[in-house]
Amino acid sequence: DWDDIPPSSALEVISEEEAVQIIAEPLLPIQSSTLRDYVDHSETLAKLVHLGVDLSQVEKRQKAGQLLLTLDFEKDVKKILLFLKDVGVEDNQLGPFLTKNPYILGEDLEALETRVAYLKSKKFGKSEIAQMVSRAPYLLLFSVERLDNRLGFFKNELGLSVKKTKDLVIRLPRLLTGKLEPVKENLQVCQIELGFQHNEIQQIVYKTPKILTASKKRLKQTFDYLHNIMGIPHHMLTRFPQVFNSKLLRIRERHMFLAFLGRAQYDPAQPSYVSLDQLVSLPDEVFCTEIAKASMQDFENFLKTL
Amino acid sequence: MAAAGLAGLAGLFAVYKPAGVAWSRVREAVETRLLRELNAAPGRPPRQRVRFLPAPAPGGGGALELVAARVPVLADHPLVLGPRFRKLKIGAGHRLDVKASGVFVLGIGHGNKLLTDLYNCHLTKVYTVGGLFGKATDDFSDTGNLVEKTTFDHITREKLERILAVIQGTNQKALLMYSNIDMKTQEAYELAVKGLIRPMGKSPPIITAVRCIQFALPEFQLEIHCLHETQQYLRKLVHEIGLELKSSAVCTQVRRIRDGVFTVDDALPRTQWNLQSIQEAIRNCQLKVETELEKTLGHGENSPLHQLGGDMAEHARQERP
Numbered sequence: 001d002w003d004d005i006p007p008s009s010a011l012e013v014i015s016e017e018e019a020v021q022i023i024a025e026p027l028l029p030i031q032s033s034t035l036r037d038y039v040d041h042s043e044t045l046a047k048l049v050h051l052g053v054d055l056s057q058v059e060k061r062q063k064a065g066q067l068l069l070t071l072d073f074e075k076d077v078k079k080i081l082l083f084l085k086d087v088g089v090e091d092n093q094l095g096p097f098l099t100k101n102p103y104i105l106g107e108d109l110e111a112l113e114t115r116v117a118y119l120k121s122k123k124f125g126k127s128e129i130a131q132m133v134s135r136a137p138y139l140l141l142f143s144v145e146r147l148d149n150r151l152g153f154f155k156n157e158l159g160l161s162v163k164k165t166k167d168l169v170i171r172l173p174r175l176l177t178g179k180l181e182p183v184k185e186n187l188q189v190c191q192i193e194l195g196f197q198h199n200e201i202q203q204i205v206y207k208t209p210k211i212l213t214a215s216k217k218r219l220k221q222t223f224d225y226l227h228n229i230m231g232i233p234h235h236m237l238t239r240f241p242q243v244f245n246s247k248l249l250r251i252r253e254r255h256m257f258l259a260f261l262g263r264a265q266y267d268p269a270q271p272s273y274v275s276l277d278q279l280v281s282l283p284d285e286v287f288c289t290e291i292a293k294a295s296m297q298d299f300e301n302f303l304k305t306l
Numbered sequence: 307m308a309a310a311g312l313a314g315l316a317g318l319f320a321v322y323k324p325a326g327v328a329w330s331r332v333r334e335a336v337e338t339r340l341l342r343e344l345n346a347a348p349g350r351p352p353r354q355r356v357r358f359l360p361a362p363a364p365g366g367g368g369a370l371e372l373v374a375a376r377v378p379v380l381a382d383h384p385l386v387l388g389p390r391f392r393k394l395k396i397g398a399g400h401r402l403d404v405k406a407s408g409v410f411v412l413g414i415g416h417g418n419k420l421l422t423d424l425y426n427c428h429l430t431k432v433y434t435v436g437g438l439f440g441k442a443t444d445d446f447s448d449t450g451n452l453v454e455k456t457t458f459d460h461i462t463r464e465k466l467e468r469i470l471a472v473i474q475g476t477n478q479k480a481l482l483m484y485s486n487i488d489m490k491t492q493e494a495y496e497l498a499v500k501g502l503i504r505p506m507g508k509s510p511p512i513i514t515a516v517r518c519i520q521f522a523l524p525e526f527q528l529e530i531h532c533l534h535e536t537q538q539y540l541r542k543l544v545h546e547i548g549l550e551l552k553s554s555a556v557c558t559q560v561r562r563i564r565d566g567v568f569t570v571d572d573a574l575p576r577t578q579w580n581l582q583s584i585q586e587a588i589r590n591c592q593l594k595v596e597t598e599l600e601k602t603l604g605h606g607e608n609s610p611l612h613q614l615g616g617d618m619a620e621h622a623r624q625e626r627p
Binding site: 035036037039040045046049052053054055056057248249252253284296299300303304305306 | 322324325326327379380381383385386387388389407561570573575576577578
């Protein structure tokens with residue numbers, strides 16, 4: 001009965017053994033904007049930190065922190081980690097993978113398996129699928145219809161053979177997870193404004209697929225400087241499309257230094273020819289000593305006169 | 307350690323801004339590079355805590371007993387905390403627009419307070435301005451829309467230097483007017499002899515000295531010492547010089563070679579924007595900046611400029627209750 005047993009009071013005298021067994025820790029906060037308050041008390045979060053997941057980045061994403069707190073390591077997370085290992089993601093890559101895509105831990109295992117089976121049916125090898133998944137963590141979140149749609153889009157737009165399209169997608173799987181309109185617009189820009197022929201565009205895209213996701217303004221500015229001011233014809237740019245990936249400032253400074261020294265020769269028929277990919281990709285010291293045949297100090301003094 | 311790195315980052319230093327880049331991008335690039343180097347240094351070790359963890363009993367198999375162990379607190383793990391430094395207080399001195407290049411003063415931490423003091427010193431800046439005769443565009447530079455084309459064969463170096471002398475004369479009058487100094491005193495004469503007269507408050511752009519460094523038709527180069535100017539004003543000046551010479555001119559290059567006490571030799575090029583070079587630059591420029599500030603602003607208001615004029619009207623306003 002309610003009235004028979006009086007409730008125990010907080011000021012009651014208790015024995016020493018009972019007092020030791022009471023564990024009184026401060027309560028966990030009900031609301032918090034960081035995962036730091038919960039990481040010591042949650043086994044899932046602790047195990048994820050030991051795997052290498054960067055929780056400070058994950059907590060900035062929308063609802064990702066909440067998802068991780070509600071999951072249980074033994075029941076949900078372990079299955080998906082074993083599945084990822086099966087697909088071929090390496091152990092030391094699991095941490096960065098989950099940092100970029102924590103939502104995969106909330107996905108249905110069967111849906112993920114169907115998508116991997118679809119990729120295998122399209123004749124992607126096991127190591128190739130592993131590479132694609134590590135480089136584009138969001139790939140397995142796309143449903144089979146979406147993946148099919150996107151692969152078809154690239155085959156139609158670029159007009160390359162099936163083998164070459166697959167090779168492209170393996171090297172830059174980001175194409176499958178990004179938006180498709182900017183890619184279409186970039187292809188139009190290359191054809192209409194920059195004046196490349198269709199087969200030249202195919203060659204450039206096969207060598208540097210990053211052009212498809214570059215910003216149009218930057219492409220136009222870089223091309224304008226290379227073609228009009230440095231005087232490089234279209235066929236040379238088709239041979240070395242890496243120049244489109246580098247910063248305009250870098251190309252400009254290095255070209256002006258070479259022009260000042262009288263070594264700006266980009267025609268392979270002439271002597272003391274400087275190839276475009278060396279102009280762009282070499283680090284500063286190597287560029288100064290090998291190509292410009294001057295010291296780093298001269299380069300810095302020249303930079304200050306521009 | 308990182309604390310030592312941050313301690314050396316308090317003061318003023320100059321950076322060489324490349325052309326074609328906005329000044330805010332330059333400031334952000336310097337900030338990003340410094341943050342990357344500061345965050346690369348190891349941080350504090352995590353706190354330790356005593357926890358009772360289950361471990362197999364030493365006697366027989368199966369039974370688990372609680373064993374006390376010292377474990378690092380996971381809330382201090384670097385992957386949970388994130389980067390130690392997320393922002394740095396970097397302030398910019400006199401700004402340069404996108405097409406101009408040259409010495410650009412930046413201040414870090416406590417140096418930002420010195421930036422306002424340097425601004426109040428009203429020191430002159432020196433620019434190298436390159437021009438081209440024969441064209442006129444709508445924004446006075448060579449990348450604008452063409453407005454007219456003229457001949458320029460009649461221009462000689464003497465005619466140019468005559469125009470520059472006229473400009474210098476009118477600006478000298480403006481200088482004396484805006485510095486609010488009573489010309490009839492002995493102190494004013496002494497200051498004028500030393501060349502220390504300048505406006506200590508707001509004023510329109512004033513050119514204290516111009517000279518022609520190079521003259522090879524149709525190109526020419528001028529060295530301009532000025533106060534309170536903007537780079538577009540200098541381009542407009544080139545355009546007006548063209549008009550005065552009965553032709554037209556556009557400005558091809560605006561380059562700042564001195565900003566107060568910072569010269570091109572003190573400015574760091576893009577390859578040297580790292581923690582060590584910046585700390586060294588701050589140390590080297592510290593003495594120069596302090597002497598200049600002492601000379602002009604002084605302790606309190608004992609410097610002659612302040613005694614004479616400058617803000618005479620302001621002082622009068624302050625005295626009135």
